[in-house]
Amino acid sequence: MKVDWPQYKELLRPHRAAMIEASLAVMGVAVLNLAILWLFRYFFDHVLVRHDMTALWRIIWAALALFALHSLLSVRQYVLLARVGQRLVTGFRLRVVEHLTHLSLDFFVKRRTGELLSRVASDVGTIQNLVTTVPVNLAKQAVTLVGAMGLLLYMNWRLCLMILAIVPLVVLVARLFGRRLKALSTETQDHMAESTTITEELISGIKLVKSFLMERHEVDRLAANLDRTDAVALRRARLMGVFVPVITLVTLVGALGVLWFGGVQVIGGAMTPGDLVAFLLYGGILMGPFSTMARVFTQVKEAQGAMQRVMEILNERPTVVDPPHAAPLAPVRGRVDVHGITFSYEPGRPVVKDVALTAEPGQVVALVGPSGGGKSTLVHLLHRFYDPDSGWIALDGRDLKTIKLADLYAQMALVPQETILFGGTVGENIRFGRHGASAESVTAAADAAHAHGFIQALPKGYDTVVGEKGVRLSGGQRQRIAIARAILKDPRILILDEATSALDNESEVLVQDALDRLMRGRTTFVVAHRLSTVQRADQILVLDRGQIVERGTHDELLSNRGLYHRLSVAASAGAGLIP
Numbered sequence: 219m220k221v222d223w224p225q226y227k228e229l230l231r232p233h234r235a236a237m238i239e240a241s242l243a244v245m246g247v248a249v250l251n252l253a254i255l256w257l258f259r260y261f262f263d264h265v266l267v268r269h270d271m272t273a274l275w276r277i278i279w280a281a282l283a284l285f286a287l288h289s290l291l292s293v294r295q296y297v298l299l300a301r302v303g304q305r306l307v308t309g310f311r312l313r314v315v316e317h318l319t320h321l322s323l324d325f326f327v328k329r330r331t332g333e334l335l336s337r338v339a340s341d342v343g344t345i346q347n348l349v350t351t352v353p354v355n356l357a358k359q360a361v362t363l364v365g366a367m368g369l370l371l372y373m374n375w376r377l378c379l380m381i382l383a384i385v386p387l388v389v390l391v392a393r394l395f396g397r398r399l400k401a402l403s404t405e406t407q408d409h410m411a412e413s414t415t416i417t418e419e420l421i422s423g424i425k426l427v428k429s430f431l432m433e434r435h436e437v438d439r440l441a442a443n444l445d446r447t448d449a450v451a452l453r454r455a456r457l458m459g460v461f462v463p464v465i466t467l468v469t470l471v472g473a474l475g476v477l478w479f480g481g482v483q484v485i486g487g488a489m490t491p492g493d494l495v496a497f498l499l500y501g502g503i504l505m506g507p508f509s510t511m512a513r514v515f516t517q518v519k520e521a522q523g524a525m526q527r528v529m530e531i532l533n534e535r536p537t538v539v540d541p542p543h544a545a546p547l548a549p550v551r552g553r554v555d556v557h558g559i560t561f562s563y564e565p566g567r568p569v570v571k572d573v574a575l576t577a578e579p580g581q582v583v584a585l586v587g588p589s590g591g592g593k594s595t596l597v598h599l600l601h602r603f604y605d606p607d608s609g610w611i612a613l614d615g616r617d618l619k620t621i622k623l624a625d626l627y628a629q630m631a632l633v634p635q636e637t638i639l640f641g642g643t644v645g646e647n648i649r650f651g652r653h654g655a656s657a658e659s660v661t662a663a664a665d666a667a668h669a670h671g672f673i674q675a676l677p678k679g680y681d682t683v684v685g686e687k688g689v690r691l692s693g694g695q696r697q698r699i700a701i702a703r704a705i706l707k708d709p710r711i712l713i714l715d716e717a718t719s720a721l722d723n724e725s726e727v728l729v730q731d732a733l734d735r736l737m738r739g740r741t742t743f744v745v746a747h748r749l750s751t752v753q754r755a756d757q758i759l760v761l762d763r764g765q766i767v768e769r770g771t772h773d774e775l776l777s778n779r780g781l782y783h784r785l786s787v788a789a790s791a792g793a794g795l796i797p
């Protein structure tokens with residue numbers, strides 16, 4: 219895979235000036251390193267050999283000046299790189315997360331949360347380190363390479379050629395080890411993502427884990443994956459353990475060859491001792507760029523795996539998209555027409571088959587049927603979380619595919635079966651219905667949902683932090699906050715996906731009154747298991763295996779003595795729940 223950094227190039231653009239300044243600073247450091255080493259040549263020939271005291275003081279003052287400038291440039295490039303790196307990784311993570319928010323629901327159904335978190339956190343960090351540090355370091359090494367090479371050729375071109383002879387060996391070793399290092403690094407990242415996923419599932423499902431006494435099982439599952447991660451990491455460490463000594467050996471052989479040939483030159487009078495010392499120092503510093511290139515080659519191979527995993531997300535495109543040049547949505551009355559829609563999550567296995575219905579403005583349409591009959595999938599299609607494979611859905615006669623998603627969702631409110639609350643305050647969770655709503659509007663919505671009383675009893679009222687996913691509240695309390703959120707949004711189309719299923723009888727009485735007022739004048743689709751909710755619907759659709767097998771009012775369907783009749787009889791004999 220070729221490394222491609224289109225997203226990073228865009229994010230780097232605002233920081234080009236800082237990156238150029240950092241590169242110039244580090245190149246200045248490289249020039250100063252070369253100048254400092256030249257002082258050693260001068261020191262050997264003029265101080266140690268000729269005993270020149272004036273030359274000694276010149277060297278001391280020159281060294282102090284060079285080191286002071288060296289320190290200033292080093293600090294500057296370090297600060298610049300740290301600032302750019304932090305801003306870059308923050309910007310790229312936000313870019314990935316923002317892209318995730320634009321993807322359709324089917325993407326998240328196929329992915330696990332922990333895996334996505336690993337890509338956003340760990341993989342982006344790996345790429346950021348490479349992109350910010352490598353270009354600047356390469357600039358430094360380029361100056362070092364050119365400068366040292368020029369000085370070596372100036373002093374003794376034969377010795378210089380001896381050093382250059384080992385360069386192909388260094389490149390060959392790097393290429394041989396690089397391919398395997400990339401594969402092992404990618405495998406390590408995959409195992410780390412799996413560990414993150416297991417940990418996230420353990421924490422989010424801790425109540426279920428404890429209830430089923432599965433603590434040991436889940437910890438063992440994580441331990442087994444960490445063992446696999448350790449095994450791959452050890453294989454990579456062993457490979458690096460061979461790679462570094464091989465590079466060192468090649469370098470040492472070159473250094474010994476230079477030392478032998480240079481010693482012969484000094485004994486024969488062709489070189490001064492200072493020339494040989496300077497040559498050895500420059501030869502050593504010349505190996506720095508080649509070693510850095512080998513290390514960068516390894517880093518690039520490691521980062522390729524991370525980049526590939528992140529680009530898999532950034533290359534994803536939503537399957538549900540806005541239509542081009544869509545006209546604004548006119549004020550909505552709330553008529554919904556469904557024309558023969560069929561939908562499947564997997565090819566050849568339709569979940570909804572040839573469904574057709576009409577909901578007049580203000581009507582309440584109940585969807586009932588056995589579990590797995592396609593009820594929740596149908597409301598997801600009505601909300602345009604998915605597009606049907608065939609057929610179409612219209613709002614006030616306009617195909618949903620011709621309406622911008624933002625315009626459509628502004629007219630809809632969803633109260634799902636599994637109430638989702640975020641880790642902010644109660645008031646912030648209710649304001650999800652209308653961002654920036656006044657405190658009075660929030661209180662009115664909560665009061666209409668019969669939530670105001672228990673909210674006031676919380677330690678900080680509406681400013682109480684609910685905890686992750688609302689764990690500090692009961693199921694009924696979380697559901698009433700979700701209903702208050704929908705009330706605050708004031709939608710024309712209301713979708714209740716078994717919204718009262720989590721409520722006890724006392725909470726249901728409180729909430730049902732709020733729902734009745736909320737549904738009045740709004741087109742409402744209700745997926746319900748409670749017989750009391752179904753009985754008041756204007757029309758009831760009975761779904762079985764993805765098809766509407768019965769439709770009508772409660773009394774009409776009872777008189778048909780079909781599937782709905784059997785479900786109602788079972789509900790009457792039980793707890794009022796349609797099985």
